Amino acid sequence: MAKRVLEKYRPINVKGYVYVGKGSISMIPKICKDEGWERVLLVIDPGVLKAGGADGIIKIVESAGLAYQIYSEIKPNPLQSDIEKIGLKMYREMKADAMIAVGGGSAMDSAKGIAMIGESDKTIDQIEPILFNMASNAPCPWKTYPMICIPTTCGTGSEVIRNAVITDAKGHKMVPKHDCILPQYAIEDPDLLATLPAHVAAATAMDALVQAIESYVCRAATEFSEMCALRAVELIGPNIVRYVRNPAEEDAADAICRGAMFAGFSWNCASIAQIHASNHPITELLHISHGDACAILLPWFVEWNGENKKEKFWKVFNAMWPTEMVAYKDFDLDIMVKKLMKLNYDLNIMNNMTMDEYAKSRGIEGGCPDELCDRIIDMQFAGRDLPSYPRKTSDDEMKKALRDVNHGKYIYKPAE
Template sequence: MARVKNHLQFGIMQKLYQGSGCISVLPQILKKEGWKRVMLIADPGLYQAGVIKPVEDLLESAENVEYILFKNIRPNPEAVTIETEALPAAHEFKADVLLAVGGGSTIDTAKGVSIVGDTDAHVMDFSGWPPSKPIPHKTYPIIAVPTTAGTGSEVCRNAVICDRDGFKLVLMHDSILPAYALMDPDFLAGLPFPIAAATAMDAFTHALESYTNMNANDFTEMFSLRALELIGEAIRPFVANPAVDKWADMMSRGCTYAGFSLGIASIGQDHVITHPMSEEPFHMPHGDACGMVLPAVVEWNGLGCREKYRRAYNAITKKNISEGDFDVQMLVDWVAELNRDLHIAGDKSFEDWGYNDGEVLQLMLRHPIFNNKDATPNAACSYPRVTRMKDFEYLIRLTNEYSKRER
């Protein structure tokens, strides 16, 4: 029998609820699954603001359910915090399930707890573990309730966690895909402008990069394009007022659809470059970094995916630009204008955040995410244009130039 060279990977291995008020199904889920001991992992700012109160009310009303609260969530989840604080709490409580309510950092913290499970292993022991290879111990199931329309972590099997040296690394495994995800746009209503802008830009970048990734297939492209349609229309009015039901719902769906694609097709060079941008000397929010890098990456990739960029541009603008009339610079300009409108990175240039073409550039290039100097870094990603170390150096320099033009 001839070897099959290409095959589609698609499907959704979880139960999803999306729409206003869908958080109300939580007690039904717990009863159906027999989960009686819940570890609530919650964003501390949201807890202080009272956003978590409706979730606690549902837990308290649920029959035979007990819960504990863990809210020491770092903006970039740390393996050491998970291992020394969150895991011991889960073990002592004998949790049946993790309920993560918050943004990507909260859900990724839950994923770090989940993958270690009932063992005394270290989180980073599972870095590089094949995504479909069984984990030889019990892991914790997760119910994810996102409070931003950004990371898509609730519907993908990836987690970004800092190792003990402070480097952001990616865990990827089927076992940390949340068993349930409740995407309730009502939780988005109180997002401050900078957070709404940064997380929405992250979702937009996921949609665009997963669409142009060489691993994309019919399933992922369908969701990527629909995400681009929804986000392209909703992103500006949503950031201006996340309490408007229409825009919140569109962004919630757009983020989810981009997350489907991200989990299968993966991302692009933008997300590689943004890893060191969350560390010294920048400490830039991830979504802001995505927006800052994106114009340079689109310009670079244009040689390899011009037609896909045309379709993406038509999806986000609702235009019908023909192949002969489209120029990649049109998409570059659209992204640059979006950065200005959303005040991405606080309207500051890369240099304002601490970048220079000397020692800081070299510090970025030493990040473990650039893991092979002789080949395309992060080889699990298939970029539309081959991008080696010298090319990433060029892209970082170009990002700096774009960031100055946009201010």
């Protein structure tokens, strides 16, 4: 694998239009009219569709007189085969002008999969390496399909990000990345976050928080990405517990919704660090959700990288807990680690179980022995000591970290 280096000049990459705020789904007819879109494929998460979470959007589409069909054969980790054989086929057969994706990362990633194939005769696994070897802003050689993305969870920021996660026939997660899959429009409407089950609200909000913190402290951060990341932490940190306990509380849902958007912008203009670099096999092998996997690694992440970016972690601390602001001279990384452990406890992340206990509770025979931790790191992390990490991290150091997480080192234990 070619060694990656950080480019000296990193662009501010903001494209597309983002509508934000309560009731902003009402902008759909105007967007379609302005673009001349008359036929749309609605790509809707099946759970959201079943629970009626997309009813308001379908009604708006109908009232606007748009022709539409619904594609909702979407798995939690969307499959290349579903996208190509069902979603893309529907788009082409109905001669759609655009897509409207409604749901979490899986629905938006499915739409991105359809978009990236567009009018080419290639498959996603053939396109992924082509995009990987192109500059993100280089014109795509074929016509891709446009989309509006409307998140109904608060975590991925996918609606303002130019990558997707799609699972191939062997169960491997591909991460195509290019401007051609950056949505033309995003709509961030907090009303859509009001009915999330608590564990989904907790995991997805923690995903957004981790994306903000990772991008803020990583070595690829820019002034623009830092500004977005810190704003995301300011919005998510003080509101996350209140939001998870009552997702219908409007102020809290609004703050989380906007925080996730800023986390997405920061992510799009910076890079990942150790948490997202080791995340996919955890979700693949242990049936742990992406957001949960982010949350359980966060205390370790602060402990491991803390001294290298201490001033930045201090700023994150004060943004997270503004009523407990400390001067830099009094900032204690250990206290921050403990507060993040307590946050996971308050949010009941993975029912406060270790990875091993949680995997067993989900019917995974054998749970998560130490050898599996090592395999997880080998699968995703080996040779990926990326230049964006705040602290250089070898595979062995990452294996020890995951074993420590697995043994419950970062699980908060309340005093008896």
